[in-house]
Amino acid sequence: MGFIHRRTSKQAGKVKNLLGLALSRLAVARRPRLARKSISRGDVGQLLALGHQDRALHRAEQVIEEENMLEAFDMIELYCNRLIEHAAQLDKPNECDEGIREAASGIMFAAGWCGDLPELLFARTILANKFGSDFATAAKEGTSIVDPMLVWKLSGDKTNMELKKKVVKDIAVENNIMVGFLELPGVGVQDRSRNVPHRHEFNHETMY
Template identity: 25%
Template sequence: MFSSGKPNYEKLSANLRLAINRLKLLEKKKTEIAIKSRKEIADFIRNGKIERARIRVESIIREDLTVEAMEMVEMYCDLLLSRMAQIKSTNNLDDGIEQPVANLLWATAKLSEVRELNVISSQLEKKYGKTFKQACCSDLFGTINKSLIKKLSVEPPSRLLVEKYLEEVARSYNVPYTP
């Protein structure tokens, strides 16, 4: 793999730390919003507005999946941060960091809320090359975590999952509901 310029390791480290903090903040914010939305869904069910509840549940499912994906990306950032000495000392991509690097490069476009990922992606591209970055973004090597792909997919959730969420929300708020 050929690098396209020299990476700034201090910038990479700083942005990995910043990304971890931003991800934690966004996870907390999205989780709080989802909790409030569940109450709203229970009210829709209580008032017989089941279709409206289904639509809201789809957005909650999407947010829940995004939070789970953010937790995975946070873990990858943390892993790269802990292996920064290894990243600095080798020119080749070590097997131990290939998956975290590939997943971060792939997730950057999907998690545009986390601006620091763009800087991280740019620095990793300088280290490992544009060709490698492009291959990761299109999952050419098949190294992107399948769970991460699914969590950040734009596909709507299955009807079964929507129904399970509706049942769970109704049960949590003691609202009668039968699918």
């Protein structure tokens, strides 16, 4: 009999319920961040139009913060759905495939960075008991099987000047504004982060 037909234990069922609550809270948590992203991008455009490039660069940090967190939310949503769908597998962690282990480690790492989603902290405790202390430690530190993209989105340096210049230049192009920054050599920090290999690519269109 496969995992699909096996009943979940009390603890696995609790994780499933917690992640379901986290999904509901995600929908709420996105709204203010989308609003702040829109406002901060508008502010950058206005500052550039007024010739205040230094202030625009500083304001770009808020754009980066909100964009990164929204993209992290997308990944967390994917992981929550994956663990909910395959909750029965959590009762035999040694038999879990890489996708389930990645989802579990991603949730455990995100729990320490997402104050908007307190349910993840409770889920992390249960998952740590399921997968063991070594797995839990690696997950909390963002190493081993945790997707590097999630680690970067949640803990990367949002104040990096190269990245801020790229964001400002993108907004300037959208608003037909000329900026005096020197051309950035090669691929920018944001582009490099997007090229970090994923163990499992996901399609955002299927998640809403």
